[in-house]
Amino acid sequence: MLKVVESFSGLGAQTQALKNAKIDYQILNTVEWEVGAIFAYDILHNGPQDLSIYRHHTKESLVQEISKYNISSNGKDLITLTGIRSMSMIYLKSILYSIERNHNLIDINTVGSNNLPDNIDLFTYSFPCQDLSVSGHFWNNKKGINRDSGGQSSLLWQVERIIDELSQDSKSLPQFLLMENVSAILSKAHIKNFNMWCEFLNQKGYYNKVYTLNAKNFNIPQNRERTYMISIFTNGDSALNDKLDYFFFENNLEAIQLDTTQTESLRNYLKLDYSDAKYRAEAIMATPEFTPSRKKIYRENVCLAIDDQVIENEIARTITTKQDRNPNSGLIHYSDNNQLVSGRPYRNLTPREAFLLMGFSEKSYDMLLDNNIEVSKNRQILPNSKLLKLSGNSIVVNVLTKIFEQMQQIRKEIF
Incomplete structure (x- = not known):
């Protein structure tokens, strides 16, 4: 042992x-x-x-x-x-x-x-x-x-x-x-x-x-x-x-060199099926108001997916402790007819997606949410911002x- x-x-x-x-x-x-x-x-x-x-x-x-x-x-x-x-x-x-x-x-x-x-x-x-x-x-x-x-x-x-x-x-x-x-x-x-x-x-x-x-x-x-x-x-x-x-x-281990066509696809990590109420709610939470500073984020950061389709052979940039920043790990774009919130053309990665991209399973993430205690009115011990910070600081x-x-x-x- x-x-x-x-x-x-x-x-x-x-x-x-x-x-x-x-x-x-x-x-x-x-x-x-x-x-x-x-x-x-x-x-x-x-x-x-x-x-x-x-x-x-x-x-x-x-x-x-x-x-x-x-x-x-x-x-x-x-x-x-x-x-x-x-x-x-x-x-x-x-x-x-x-x-x-x-x-x-x-x-x-x-x-x-x-x-x-x-x-x-x-x-x-x-x-x-x-x-x-x-x-x-x-x-x-x-x-x-x-x-x-x-x-x-x-x-x-x-x-x-x-x-x-x-x-x-x-x-x-x-x-x-x-x-x-x-x-x-x-x-x-x-x-x-x-x-x-x-x-x-x-x-x-x-x-x-x-x-x-x-x-x-x-x-x-x-x-x-x-x-x-x-x-x-x-x-x-x-x-x-x-x-x-x-x-x-x-x-x-440094001799292992994969190109993007050999790396597992983002489709197994991004939760783009918005018919699932859980994924839809999380996506909406990650969809920021389209302010002038976020217009710059939208222009300057990599697009990982459009609606429910990943960009083939694209990979996320480094997961950091905060996604609503420039630069960030990558964005999911909404086409005009598929915006989850009107007037907001993109979203950031959700905490769930960040956890998956750090190698944790979805089952583990769900267990964390299921046991995420409420420490005061409308405040949990692990809010979304904390979940993102923990994933960005992980290995x-x-x-x-x-x-x-x-x-x-x-x-x-x-x-």
């Missing part, structure tokens, strides 16, 4: 990929502080919640329990005690249930050797990308992964601290580490820090394999390039390192599945 700690866990794309790869695994801990992601992860991977276990709690006792944790509503700032007190009872119960059921350690800054088990096989870390991304640079955010920048992306160095602590306490280091982030991490602006990170891992006895992989080469019709690093603990054994060199030479499951299959092969053939 592969024993896993999933840090910066988000929607749990790693867990979904382990399921898809049919690997026997156990999630020992998650590490995630954003409450929407905490709740979504729990529902996606564990199903409905049984909140009756908290029936004897008062509002104040729930507040006291939740206030022990450094949680965030936006992934950037801590929720204050006042903010926690403003949450409804069902909101507090759902978050507490999610934390406890997933053994969530919440804040990467407080994770250490003292609260991690001694038998980790795989530690995953998809730390925040906002200080690395091109969009961040556009807004003059140049923090990158500088160790003392105070930016979100500098949380990478908390992983360094954790590995150091495990080593100092004579605990076993994880056999595998898996990093995922934007490919800008390899750019001139950030490569010095990235190389420093790789050197630290080398000194700890890890062999590193860096991949830059695009989702479109893994049968997902989305042009999404990300960088991954598989680190394998060999304790500096040159014979093992040579075997790994040969393995990755023979099994290089394409299909790519992770292939990586985990490689890990299993390495475990069997080399170790």
Whole structure:
């Protein structure tokens, strides 16, 4: 059994990929502080919640329990005690249930050797990308992964601290580490820090394999390039390192190159049958008012489909945390006689379509909607905007599945 700690866990794309790869695994801990992601992860991977276990709690006792944790509503700032007190009872119960059921350690800054088990096989870390991304640079955010920048992306160095602590306490280091982030991490602006990170891992006895992989080469019709690093603990054994060199030479995932005619069609991802009331309602929600700024979006972004017909061999651009923006992932156009809302000639991708394009199943998405609790009048814990943000921040499951299959092969053939 592969024993896993999933840090910066988000929607749990790693867990979904382990399921898809049919690997026997156990999630020992998650590490995630954003409450929407905490709740979504729990529902996606564990199903409905049984909140009756908290029936004897008062509002104040729930507040006291939740206030022990450094949680965030936006992934950037801590929720204050006042903010926690403003949450409804069902909101507090759902978050507490999610934390406890997933053994969530919440804040990467407080994770250490003292609260991690001694038998980790795989530690995953998809730390925040906002200080690395091109969009961040556009807004003059140049923090990158500088160790003392105070930016979100500098949380990478908390992983360094954790590995150091495990080593100092004579605990076993994880056999595998898996990093995922934007490919800008390899750019001139950030490569010095990235190389420093790789050197630290080398000194700890890890062999590193860096991949830059695009989702479109893994049968997902989305042009999404990300960088991954598989680190394998060999304790500096040159014979093992040579075997790994040969393995990755023979099994290089970067060698998979599909053209758009080979990638699965968008017709299996876009929900264009508006005779289905569910899909129609979601499409209308994604159909924005045709303002001057959106006229520019309409002109400048790729058309993925017209009415119920996809554009053959077209693929979506990178799914981001917000679709009503320029540039975006792509648009569905309405012909004049088929507009769902008069005077609005296009729509954005729906959250359902974004989830599918990230490799999650429609069944999983429906389970999320079916359990999407109402935390106050007309407000759910996961509104559409949050669902889009969670999908944009996630990892394409299909790519992770292939990586985990490689890990299993390495475990069997080399170790």
